[in-house]
Amino acid sequence: MLTRRLMILSLLPVTSTGAFAGPTPSPKDAYLYIIWPGDGERVKSPFWCRFGLRNMGVTHAGDATANMGHHHLFIDVDEPLDPNQPIPSDKKHVHFGAGQTEARLELPPGPHTLQLVLGDANHIPFDPPVVSRKIRIIVT
Amino acid sequence: MPEETTRRLAAIMMGDIAGYSRLMGADERGTHARVQLLLRELIDPTIAEHRGRVLRTRGDGFLAMFDSPVEAVRCAIVIQQSMVGRNLELPSTQWIRFRIGVNLGDVIVEPDDIYGEGVNVAARLEQLAEPGNIYISGGVYEQIRYKLVCGYQSLGDRKVKNILDPVPIYRVLPDPAAVAKAARSRKVRLALLGVGTLVAVGIGGGGWYFWERAWERHTEAIAAGTQPAVQSAPPLAATLPVTATPQSAPASTAPDQSAPSTAAAPAAQMQAAVIPPRVQINQPEPKPTVAEPEMIPIAGGTFRMGSTEDPSEEPAHNVTVAPFLIAKYPITNRQWRECVNAKACSYVPNGGDDAPVSNVSWDDAKQFVAWLSRASKHAYRLASEAEWEYAARGGTETRYWWGNAMKPGLADCKGCGDPVQPEKVGTRTANPYGLYDISGGLTEWVEDCWYKDYRGAPADGSSRSGVDCRERVLRGGSWRNDASYVRTSSRDSYDASVRYPTHGVRVARSP
Numbered sequence: 001m002l003t004r005r006l007m008i009l010s011l012l013p014v015t016s017t018g019a020f021a022g023p024t025p026s027p028k029d030a031y032l033y034i035i036w037p038g039d040g041e042r043v044k045s046p047f048w049c050r051f052g053l054r055n056m057g058v059t060h061a062g063d064a065t066a067n068m069g070h071h072h073l074f075i076d077v078d079e080p081l082d083p084n085q086p087i088p089s090d091k092k093h094v095h096f097g098a099g100q101t102e103a104r105l106e107l108p109p110g111p112h113t114l115q116l117v118l119g120d121a122n123h124i125p126f127d128p129p130v131v132s133r134k135i136r137i138i139v140t
Numbered sequence: 141m142p143e144e145t146t147r148r149l150a151a152i153m154m155g156d157i158a159g160y161s162r163l164m165g166a167d168e169r170g171t172h173a174r175v176q177l178l179l180r181e182l183i184d185p186t187i188a189e190h191r192g193r194v195l196r197t198r199g200d201g202f203l204a205m206f207d208s209p210v211e212a213v214r215c216a217i218v219i220q221q222s223m224v225g226r227n228l229e230l231p232s233t234q235w236i237r238f239r240i241g242v243n244l245g246d247v248i249v250e251p252d253d254i255y256g257e258g259v260n261v262a263a264r265l266e267q268l269a270e271p272g273n274i275y276i277s278g279g280v281y282e283q284i285r286y287k288l289v290c291g292y293q294s295l296g297d298r299k300v301k302n303i304l305d306p307v308p309i310y311r312v313l314p315d316p317a318a319v320a321k322a323a324r325s326r327k328v329r330l331a332l333l334g335v336g337t338l339v340a341v342g343i344g345g346g347g348w349y350f351w352e353r354a355w356e357r358h359t360e361a362i363a364a365g366t367q368p369a370v371q372s373a374p375p376l377a378a379t380l381p382v383t384a385t386p387q388s389a390p391a392s393t394a395p396d397q398s399a400p401s402t403a404a405a406p407a408a409q410m411q412a413a414v415i416p417p418r419v420q421i422n423q424p425e426p427k428p429t430v431a432e433p434e435m436i437p438i439a440g441g442t443f444r445m446g447s448t449e450d451p452s453e454e455p456a457h458n459v460t461v462a463p464f465l466i467a468k469y470p471i472t473n474r475q476w477r478e479c480v481n482a483k484a485c486s487y488v489p490n491g492g493d494d495a496p497v498s499n500v501s502w503d504d505a506k507q508f509v510a511w512l513s514r515a516s517k518h519a520y521r522l523a524s525e526a527e528w529e530y531a532a533r534g535g536t537e538t539r540y541w542w543g544n545a546m547k548p549g550l551a552d553c554k555g556c557g558d559p560v561q562p563e564k565v566g567t568r569t570a571n572p573y574g575l576y577d578i579s580g581g582l583t584e585w586v587e588d589c590w591y592k593d594y595r596g597a598p599a600d601g602s603s604r605s606g607v608d609c610r611e612r613v614l615r616g617g618s619w620r621n622d623a624s625y626v627r628t629s630s631r632d633s634y635d636a637s638v639r640y641p642t643h644g645v646r647v648a649r650s651p
Binding site: 058059060061062086088089090091095096097098099106122123 | 313
């Protein structure tokens with residue numbers, strides 16, 4: 001089954017930057033997961049990817065209400081997550097700052113990985129990070 | 141019409157069960173019993189609790205009327221939220237999922253039923269709604285947008301059968317404010333959820349979850365029927381530094397409040413509406429003079445736009461742009477703060493005066509150019525994507541404006557030297573047209589609506605518009621992007637209403 005939260009925190013340095021007001025805490029039981037597609041699934045591009053989140057809420061970026069965040073989808077990302085920086089924004093880090101909970105993805109054929117990371121009002125990962133399991137899919 | 145009928149304005153809520161016939165086909169008796177139980181246990185009492193009146197319940201749905209659109213939408217949220225909880229324990233084939241539409245309109249009221257266009261529109265909204273969702277009309281949205289702190293996603297205007305004007309439609313997104321509050325709220329229907337904590341459950345259609353108690357920011361009564369428009373917006377001064385000098389010269393400058401540029405203005409307004417801005421701007425322009433950005437005149441011409449390096453840049457195509465002016469530097473914090481001081485820009489930047497303004501959304505950028513145009517009497521705007529690329533290329537056809545290979549120090553990006561958050565504009569070499577910081581540093585908003593490639597793109601240098609355009613185009617790459625993003629043809633996109641730290645703005649105008 002899916003792990004509750006990836007324990008990547010232990011791999012990462014402790015927050016020390018003064019640039020932000022400090023990390024935004026996440027609730028203990030926050031659970032982020034990819035509803036669809038399933039791990040190992042073969043999918044035809046384009047396809048819908050659906051995001052699931054329990055025990056926290058989805059909001060738009062910029063909203064600093066406690067226990068709320070917005071989705072970021074990492075596509076084929078191997079670099080470790082920097083917990084102190086805003087989640088990058090590029091073709092491999094797709095942002096859903098309007099509070100979207102699903103996305104239409106168009107990926108080239110072949111194997112890919114997908115992973116969700118929840119960001120706070122300023123696109124910075126929560127503490128501890130709320131991250132889904134990284135799934136592998138094959139686009140046909 | 142018989143005399144006992146009356147016409148009145150009301151919020152009309154229509155709900156029905158998605159896939160009802162499928163459910164009935166699978167288990168007629170069981171489904172019927174479950175729906176009746178739902179109507180009795182959930183729908184009827186929830187509507188009553190929100191001071192609504194149930195008018196009809198059918199096998200698969202209900203029609204209700206409310207005096208207040210806020211109460212109607214709250215009621216709809218409670219119903220949807222409760223359904224999520226109820227469905228939790230069941231296999232997805234047995235889920236009962238409502239589609240709900242809420243409209244504000246004139247109806248003919250009879251003792252036991254209501255009729256009229258207002259009801260038809262509600263029915264249409266309900267049919268359009270995805271299972272588990274709430275769709276509301278523009279009329280409802282205008283009434284509740286500052287009262288119910290939900291996300292509202294604009295779905296554009298839709299034609300409705302037998303109704304002349306298209307109806308603007310919004311989807312109600314999960315309430316952003318309620319999680320923490322709802323946990324303490326008596327009204328949260330934990331019992332209905334059957335669990336001890338708030339559970340946000342993704343369901344196939346879109347990860348819906350609801351909390352009943354939406355946060356009421358404003359207590360003013362809802363004047364049903366009046367047009368609220370932007371002027372009735374929330375009090376805003378609180379979040380702005382009130383340092384401006386409100387010189388009273390509104391007469392000279394008041395008339396042109398609208399953004400000056402192009403056909404995209406309506407789309408811009410629509411975008412701005414999607415997420416209510418924290419601050420609403422309606423000040424007449426006070427200042428007669430403003431320090432205008434340094435502008436570089438660009439002669440028109442024809443160039444090859446796009447490349448074969450990324451699908452989004454294909455097909456490469458010839459574009460002819462008319463002469464225009466583009467700013468020599470990105471807009472700085474100093475320049476932006478003038479707009480803030482004039483109470484015309486809602487975004488208040490951090491950082492040094494000479495640094496390029498960052499963390500601006502496209503909507504913010506549009507506020508800025510609208511203000512700059514009013515203040516300067518010059519029609520400033522964002523560049524079109526074609527103009528931007530034409531200016532960035534500076535007459536070159538190579539990957540970068542200096543050639544095909546990255547050269548350290550020419551652009552502020554990852555793997556291009558030492559990437560740093562820009563603290564001062566104009567510290568690197570200008571491109572052949574004299575533009576600074578055009579590649580790397582901050583990614584710059586342009587006017588265009590985002591399309592995934594250039595199929596169907598205009599060839600006359602104009603910007604590409606779009607109905608219900610959620611994402612806009614960004615160009616130039618940032619200090620946090622790698623070198624491929626600072627190529628002059630590279631394109632990126634982002635939600636127009638959302639701020640991100642590496643996004644900035646460069647202005648343009650026609651001669």
